[in-house]
Structures are given as structure tokens and as C-alpha cells.
Amino acid sequence: MRKPEILAPAGNLEKLKTAINFGADAVYVGGSKLNLRAFADNFTNETLAEGIKYAHDRGKKVYVTLNVFPHNDDLEGLEEYLVELYELNVDAVIVSDPGIIMTAQEVVPNLELHLSTQANNVNYKSAIFWHKQGVKRIVLARELSMKEVKELKDKIPDSCEIEAFVHGAMCMSYSGRCLLSNYIVGRDSNRGECAQPCRYKYHLVEEKREGEYFPIVEDDKGTYIMNSKDLCMIQYIPELVEAGIDSLKIEGRMKSVFYVASVVKAYRGALDAYFEDPANYKFNEKWLEYLMMPSHRKYYTGFYFDEQEKQVYDSSAYEKSYDVIGIVKSFDEKTMTATIEQKNKVLNGDTVEVLKVLGDNVEIVLKDMKNSKGEPIEAAAAAKMIYTVTIDECLEENDILIQFKGEK
Known part of the structure; x- marks a missing residue:
């Protein structure tokens, strides 16, 4: 093979x-x-x-x-x-x-x-x-x-x-060749401008009964018949x-x-x-x-197998939400200090998960947070700021710090 x-x-x-x-x-x-x-x-x-x-x-x-x-x-x-x-x-x-x-x-x-x-x-x-x-x-x-x-x-x-x-x-x-975007918002999906109208909320209304919604509606927000x-x-x-x-x-x-x-x-x-x-x-x-x-x-599994339920009729929302907190730029094994590029706000003392380039994910606690001048800080709040933390696990360059934000 x-x-x-x-x-x-x-x-x-x-x-x-x-x-x-x-x-x-x-x-x-x-x-x-x-x-x-x-x-x-x-x-x-x-x-x-x-x-x-x-x-x-x-x-x-x-x-x-x-x-x-x-x-x-x-x-x-x-x-x-x-x-x-x-x-x-x-x-x-x-x-x-x-x-x-x-x-x-x-x-x-x-x-x-x-x-x-x-x-x-x-x-x-x-x-x-x-x-x-x-x-x-x-x-x-x-x-x-x-x-x-x-x-x-x-x-x-x-x-x-x-x-x-x-x-x-x-x-x-069919194979992504769609005209909905062209007709609804004037953006040609076959030339790279798709507005994804298949994810919009829709109601079905009979032509002569304006305002009367057909009962395929799943909730008061409509149905997602093309999602x-x-x-x-x-x-x-x-x-x-x-x-x-x-x-x-x-x-x-x-x-x-x-x-x-x-x-x-x-x-x-x-x-x-x-x-x-x-x-x-x-x-x-x-x-x-x-x-x-x-x-x-x-x-x-798409069309690979005979799976019947291919659509999500009740929502276009995503299942879960994690935020990327930062990217590891370097790690000092002697001091167990990681240098991080900030991607989202995180607090000193927070527990985060690490998506590792090599090996299984690990959880770490961010301690002794300092800015690029070596000054203690309570949060990394500025976009793309460089900061350091002390941790108990060895990390690698390009490891990604993530934090669960709950169901959507």
C-alpha cells in the first residue's frame, strides 16, 4: 500500500x-x-x-x-x-x-x-x-x-x-457549484465570493398566504433546510x-x-x-x-456510505468553542519558562490546554506572568503581545495554547 x-x-x-x-x-x-x-x-x-x-x-x-x-x-x-x-x-x-x-x-x-x-x-x-x-x-x-x-x-x-x-x-x-449567492446578494460563488446563503435561516411561505409560515419551521428562528x-x-x-x-x-x-x-x-x-x-x-x-x-x-461521513441524515435542520451554529490563547515562540527548560505570543486574553493563574506539535495534549497553569520588559502582569490582554509564564510541563516551539469557552 x-x-x-x-x-x-x-x-x-x-x-x-x-x-x-x-x-x-x-x-x-x-x-x-x-x-x-x-x-x-x-x-x-x-x-x-x-x-x-x-x-x-x-x-x-x-x-x-x-x-x-x-x-x-x-x-x-x-x-x-x-x-x-x-x-x-x-x-x-x-x-x-x-x-x-x-x-x-x-x-x-x-x-x-x-x-x-x-x-x-x-x-x-x-x-x-x-x-x-x-x-x-x-x-x-x-x-x-x-x-x-x-x-x-x-x-x-x-x-x-x-x-x-x-x-x-x-x-x-453539486460539487460546490452554487448560484444562491449570486441571486441573493450578487456575489459569485463560482468566482470566489460565496456568501454562504445555505446557512441562512429560512421560512416557507405559500404565495397567496403572506405571513403564514409552513409548519416545517423547527423553532421561532426558522429552519435550516440547506445546512x-x-x-x-x-x-x-x-x-x-x-x-x-x-x-x-x-x-x-x-x-x-x-x-x-x-x-x-x-x-x-x-x-x-x-x-x-x-x-x-x-x-x-x-x-x-x-x-x-x-x-x-x-x-x-458525507456520501462515502449510506448515511441518511446529511442535514442539520434545527441550527447553523457550531458545536463547541475554544479560543486560541497563544502560540509558544520559545521554551527555556532550565527555568521552565515559555515565551508566548498572545492571541486572546488570558489571566495569570489560568488553566489552559496545550495542543502540542508532538505528543498528546496537556493541561498547564500559567504562573508568574510577565510582559516583554520582565514586569509582572495579571493578564495578557494586548493583541499579539509577547509575554512569559512559568509552567510545570516542557513545551515546544509552535505549540498552541487553547481555552474552552463552552457550548454554542
Whole structure:
């Protein structure tokens, strides 16, 4: 069996570094043009160059998304942008539009192409077609069952890779190709501007009975008839591997550093454990616990299996809420002092949890809090301030301090 790569989202440079530090084999990012997350931080050419160097220095890969469905105006400057990406040494670009694919083959024929899930590839014939057009990897549509994934993999050339989403938000529309946002708020979801109207609250009203609400309403706030659960396949690592998937993809370029770290850590741990001893592999509940910590909707297995309840009808709220308190910048074992970059307010004496780059999470008490001048303080309240604390556990650079804030 070939060990699949773990592919993580990176909405900005900090998330890129976090994903790699916590175990991702590759990251996918949005550059300055033509990606489907127009409101993410995204990367300038300068920050992309820094991110690529950070990844390559550690033997990891960076893929750049160019997966919009472009209108004529969007194609201006495409050739120059593709050349820029090639010269930055990106490992692949993720594309969905035949025009962009054709242009890439003309101006940067050696740049690896991955077909976006937006192209909704759901059968082996289509995969073979795209592979013949020069596409190295097919990012499968999320509407496929595990049985269909296996069959597709068995019938395509060995030189054609497949990538499949295994975790994160799902779209109510086919392969994410939705027009709701265009009609309701004038933002084109197929050009990176989705307002996620599927998460809005809706009432059903009969045309001639204005003000009379149909009794599908779950509560006085309305119903959430298009609100999908979040995908989670952490308990099915053996099945994903046996299906022949080459890359396990995590959704979430708009999500937090904490989300990226905890999800990558969970899948890294599960995948490595399986390959250490496939015959005796057992699921460890701690991996699911990592996934329950960042904000998420109720989990399900998407279309992989015959799971009936795919929607959340009573709420669009997230299940839990943790705050990231800080990031460990350095640790002095002699004095047991950690230097922290503040992310949210925390008090001297607070108990927090540490999401560790290596090893299991631990709880620590923050003692003897001091600012960068060495002066005692009772709280780290200023954004991004650097402070020190004395603790009883050894930490590592890039460990993340988190604090539970209760159910939402």
C-alpha cells in the first residue's frame, strides 16, 4: 500500500506554517488571482515565495488554486500569472476550467495540474479524459461513494492520482457549484465570493398566504433546510487507504490556525498509526477528541456510505468553542519558562490546554506572568503581545495554547 499524503488548507502564511508543523505533507493555498476564496487573506507573490521555501525546506509541497470559472475579464493577465507561479516553484496548480488548463499547457507545460473538485469528476471515463489532457491528479467530486471511488481508481492509469476530501464543511450544491449567492446578494460563488446563503435561516411561505409560515419551521428562528453537516472520515482511515486514494484533503482555507493544527494532528496520528501496523490497527478516541475541539458542525461521513441524515435542520451554529490563547515562540527548560505570543486574553493563574506539535495534549497553569520588559502582569490582554509564564510541563516551539469557552 502507498501511504497517502495529508493535504491541509492554508488561508495565509501563518496557517501554512502551522499545517506543516503539525504534520501535513502538502498544503493548498490561494494566490492573488482566480481562486475560490476571494475573502481569505490569500498570498501575495512575496508571502507565497516565503511559504514555498518553508515547505520545501521541510520536504513538503505547496499547491496553488486557480479553480474559478472565469469570465472573459478574469482571463486578463492569466499567462503572466501562470509564469510567475512556475518561477516561484509551486508544486502544482488546482484548476477546473478548460481554458485555464489549455493556457497552462501553452505557457508552462511542465507545471503539474490537478483537477479541482469544482469540475465534478464522478466517473473513471472523465478521469481518463482529463488525464489525457495533461492533468496529473483528479480531485474527486464529493458526491462519490466509497465503492465508486474504488472502482474509479481501479480503472484509471497508475500515472493518474486521485485526491478526495475527508474532512470539513460540505456544500449543499453539486460539487460546490452554487448560484444562491449570486441571486441573493450578487456575489459569485463560482468566482470566489460565496456568501454562504445555505446557512441562512429560512421560512416557507405559500404565495397567496403572506405571513403564514409552513409548519416545517423547527423553532421561532426558522429552519435550516440547506445546512449540511461537516464531513469527518477520521474513523475510516483503513477504508480510505484501501480505496487507493493518493491524497486525503482537508477543507478549510477560511478557518482558524487552531482548526488547521488540530485537524492535521488528528489525521496525521491516525494515518501513521495505521501504517505502523495495519493488521492490528485500532482507532484511538483521542483523534476524534482533537476534531471535536475547534468549532464545527455535527459530523457525518458525507456520501462515502449510506448515511441518511446529511442535514442539520434545527441550527447553523457550531458545536463547541475554544479560543486560541497563544502560540509558544520559545521554551527555556532550565527555568521552565515559555515565551508566548498572545492571541486572546488570558489571566495569570489560568488553566489552559496545550495542543502540542508532538505528543498528546496537556493541561498547564500559567504562573508568574510577565510582559516583554520582565514586569509582572495579571493578564495578557494586548493583541499579539509577547509575554512569559512559568509552567510545570516542557513545551515546544509552535505549540498552541487553547481555552474552552463552552457550548454554542
